[in-house]
Amino acid sequence: MALWKPDPTFYPSPRMASEGPREKLAYVVAFNPDPANGRHDALCVVDTDPQSWRYGSIVGRVEVPNVGDELHHFGWNACSAALCPYAPHPHVERRYLLVPGLRSSRIYIFDTKPDPRNPKIVKTIEAAEIAARSGYSRPHTIHCGPDAIYVSALGAADGGGPGGVFLLDHDSFDVLGRWEVDRGPQYLGYDFWWHLGYDVAITSEWGTPNMIENGPDLELLTQSKYGHQLHLWDLRRRRHLKCFDFGPEYQIVLELRPAHDPTRAYGFVCVTLSLKDLSSSIWMWHREGGDWKIRKVIDVPAEPADPDLLPPALKSFKAVPPLVTEIALSTDDRFLYVSCFGTGDLRQYDVSDPFNPKFVGAVRLGGIVSHGPHPKAGALNGGTQMLEVSRDGRRVYVTNSLYGAWDKAFYPEGVRGWISLVNVGADGRMALDPEFFVTFDGERPHQMRLEGGDSSSDSYCYP
Amino acid sequence: MSGAWPWIAVALLGAYHGVDPSMGWLFAVALGLQDRSRRRVIAALAPIAIGHLVSIAAVVALVAGAMAGGFVWLRPLGAIVLIAFGIFRLRRPLAHPRWVAMRVGFRDLALWSFLMATAHGAGLMLFPILMAMPAEGQSVAAMPHHHMPMLAPGGHLGPLAAGVVIAVHTGAMLLVMGAVAIAVYEWIGLKILRSAWINLDTIWAVALIAAGALSLVI
Numbered sequence: 001m002a003l004w005k006p007d008p009t010f011y012p013s014p015r016m017a018s019e020g021p022r023e024k025l026a027y028v029v030a031f032n033p034d035p036a037n038g039r040h041d042a043l044c045v046v047d048t049d050p051q052s053w054r055y056g057s058i059v060g061r062v063e064v065p066n067v068g069d070e071l072h073h074f075g076w077n078a079c080s081a082a083l084c085p086y087a088p089h090p091h092v093e094r095r096y097l098l099v100p101g102l103r104s105s106r107i108y109i110f111d112t113k114p115d116p117r118n119p120k121i122v123k124t125i126e127a128a129e130i131a132a133r134s135g136y137s138r139p140h141t142i143h144c145g146p147d148a149i150y151v152s153a154l155g156a157a158d159g160g161g162p163g164g165v166f167l168l169d170h171d172s173f174d175v176l177g178r179w180e181v182d183r184g185p186q187y188l189g190y191d192f193w194w195h196l197g198y199d200v201a202i203t204s205e206w207g208t209p210n211m212i213e214n215g216p217d218l219e220l221l222t223q224s225k226y227g228h229q230l231h232l233w234d235l236r237r238r239r240h241l242k243c244f245d246f247g248p249e250y251q252i253v254l255e256l257r258p259a260h261d262p263t264r265a266y267g268f269v270c271v272t273l274s275l276k277d278l279s280s281s282i283w284m285w286h287r288e289g290g291d292w293k294i295r296k297v298i299d300v301p302a303e304p305a306d307p308d309l310l311p312p313a314l315k316s317f318k319a320v321p322p323l324v325t326e327i328a329l330s331t332d333d334r335f336l337y338v339s340c341f342g343t344g345d346l347r348q349y350d351v352s353d354p355f356n357p358k359f360v361g362a363v364r365l366g367g368i369v370s371h372g373p374h375p376k377a378g379a380l381n382g383g384t385q386m387l388e389v390s391r392d393g394r395r396v397y398v399t400n401s402l403y404g405a406w407d408k409a410f411y412p413e414g415v416r417g418w419i420s421l422v423n424v425g426a427d428g429r430m431a432l433d434p435e436f437f438v439t440f441d442g443e444r445p446h447q448m449r450l451e452g453g454d455s456s457s458d459s460y461c462y463p
Numbered sequence: 464m465s466g467a468w469p470w471i472a473v474a475l476l477g478a479y480h481g482v483d484p485s486m487g488w489l490f491a492v493a494l495g496l497q498d499r500s501r502r503r504v505i506a507a508l509a510p511i512a513i514g515h516l517v518s519i520a521a522v523v524a525l526v527a528g529a530m531a532g533g534f535v536w537l538r539p540l541g542a543i544v545l546i547a548f549g550i551f552r553l554r555r556p557l558a559h560p561r562w563v564a565m566r567v568g569f570r571d572l573a574l575w576s577f578l579m580a581t582a583h584g585a586g587l588m589l590f591p592i593l594m595a596m597p598a599e600g601q602s603v604a605a606m607p608h609h610h611m612p613m614l615a616p617g618g619h620l621g622p623l624a625a626g627v628v629i630a631v632h633t634g635a636m637l638l639v640m641g642a643v644a645i646a647v648y649e650w651i652g653l654k655i656l657r658s659a660w661i662n663l664d665t666i667w668a669v670a671l672i673a674a675g676a677l678s679l680v681i
Contacts, residue, residue, distance in 0.1 A: 002556045002557065002662055002665070003662060004659060004661065004662050005657075005658065005660065005662065006656060006657055006660050008657065010657070011657070012653040012654070012656050012657070013653065016653075016654060016657075041509050080501065082484065083656060084493075084565075085484075085489040085490035085492075086490060086492040086562070086563050086564060086567075086575060087559055087560065087561055087562075087564065088485045088559065089557050089559050090656070090660050090662075091557075091660075091662040091664070092557055123675065130560075146564075169558045170557075171555075172560070196564070196565055197565050198496050198564045198566065199564040199565055199567070236563060236564040236566070237562055262497065262565070263496070263497055263499070298667065346476075371556050407493065438577040460493075461493055462493055462496055463497070
């Protein structure tokens with residue numbers, strides 16, 4: 001149904017978005033890491049309203065009808081990009097959550113209205129439809145664009161490459177087809193985002209389904225076969241523009257966080273592993289003159305550790321790699337949050353000057369060796385992984401699982417799922433919220449989406 | 464029918480398209496904000512107006528040509544097109560052109576504006592007004608061979624009158640669009656979008672259907 005006025009959760013600019021009301025609910029997917037037991041994955045609703053007596057608890061839970069989907073990332077049907085001037089459709093609702101299964105390649109579409117605590121599955125896009133119409137499978141990142149819903153995919157239906165991007169109609173959710181007209185040298189896929197103000201899209205590289213679905217492959221890793229490139233695209237003409245190669249030392253190029261301000265042409269990407277010293281790094285792409293460049297702006301070193309405390313895959317290295325697998329940029333583009341799945345650190349950097357990030361502080365939750373504690377639960381297992389920053393930048397939600405098949409390599413004892421909350425004070429300093437702690441029984445939470453949008457759900461056409 | 468009202472209606476429709484954010488002023492403001500330049504806002508207005516003009520002119524020229532050629536089915540055909548387009552807009556309220564993006568030049572903007580105006584049915588809405596334009600040298604009564612008033616070809620829209628219709632409509636559109644764009648860019652700010660961008664799509668679709676029906680009897 002069309003609305004009479006623009007959806008109140010659509011904001012012309014990131015500044016207006018950060019002034020919007022606080023989220024009272026959050027959605028989180030929880031997957032069953034052991035499908036043999038027959039349990040279904042679920043979309044859960046978390047109460048995030050501190051005034052509510054159920055604050056920090058799960059108040060809604062909808063199971064999907066199949067087993068083994070591995071719900072992972074997800075996104076809204078529409079967001080602030082609907083206000084973009086060239087393809088305006090401001091009277092649609094932010095209402096449907098598109099939730100892909102990373103293993104099954106199905107996309108479940110949940111309707112969050114009329115009861116946002118009790119979403120209903122209204123449509124399922126089957127893997128066969130995605131494969132037939134786009135050639136892709138393993139849908140990952142969902143972004144509501146000005147003209148369609150964009151979905152990145154890790155590979156082809158047979159588990160090989162290439163990975164890429166396909167489009168869904170934002171009205172009917174029909175698969176419209178492959179996005180790329182000319183993919184150039186790009187083969188591996190993972191994340192996808194854009195600079196709407198510059199008609200530029202960016203994609204990153206992990207591996208094809210065959211390279212990742214049985215866990216990290218040490219042979220592929222040592223041969224530098226996982227992704228080590230970043231690709232720049234002409235968003236309008238759907239053509240490959242430029243490839244940035246980090247070099248074979250760097251492996252696994254994941255989350256893309258372009259500046260929210262559409263007039264600013266820079267963004268951050270995390271590289272999970274350096275084969276030289278197990279460090280992780282963060283790189284910044286930026287436009288200079290008419291050209292795009294990239295440089296390393298943050299290094300996160302590995303931490304020496306007693307081999308007895310390390311899982312088999314890491315014993316010989318005598319160190320815990322930070323495994324930066326997620327980064328999040330606050331809506332005002334001021335703080336970059338860096339998630340270290342290996343050490344458990346949530347690191348905060350002031351990136352007001354994106355060329356010179358300043359380390360502000362860290363909170364340690366879980367970690368392979370340190371098991372950073374929470375006041376409500378004591379020592380934690382798993383490690384800081386998915387992050388979601390509220391629009392006002394005052395809260396960072398954290399979950400602790402990476403991906404079923406890869407969790408095993410780093411946490412062989414299994415990951416016991418939790419969600420924590422880190423508050424960011426008016427002075428910009430992080431502090432762990434002692435009250436908010438959500439646990440899962442046998443399930444692992446992954447991405448979260450906050451009511452009315454969050455710092456990674458929306459893109460804007462106006463500064 | 465005669466007098467000033469068709470001209471007023473032509474101008475008011477132009478003004479309406481000038482106010483509508485999706486017809487152009489919002490794009491002009493966005494381009495200005497992107498470059499932090501009021502000149503960019505103003506520079507965007509001309510191509511947007513030209514695209515709008517061409518879309519309007521296409522309809523006006525078709526109608527004027529059909530009138531000049533004595534095409535007897537013009538009235539019912541125009542009515543059917545209007546009603547059908549109105550029904551399409553009702554059934555697919557979210558349909559919108561998907562073309563270009565934020566980095567646009569003069570030609571892109573003009574073509575974008577042409578597409579937006581055409582998809583909106585901006586020119587179509589002029590049809591009943593054109594049919595009611597004061598006849599030049601003929602009248603329905605003077606044409607006894609048209610027994611059914613429905614098939615009366617309406618007035619004869621000369622090239623001059625057609626040109627004035629296009630100019631008045633686009634002129635009003637450009638004036639209002641320019642005023643709104645500058646006011647929003649300089650003083651009001653885009654927060655206005657959140658409250659004032661009212662969904663008139665349904666009303667516009669119904670108006671298209673009504674205009675189709677009206678053009679049969681006017």
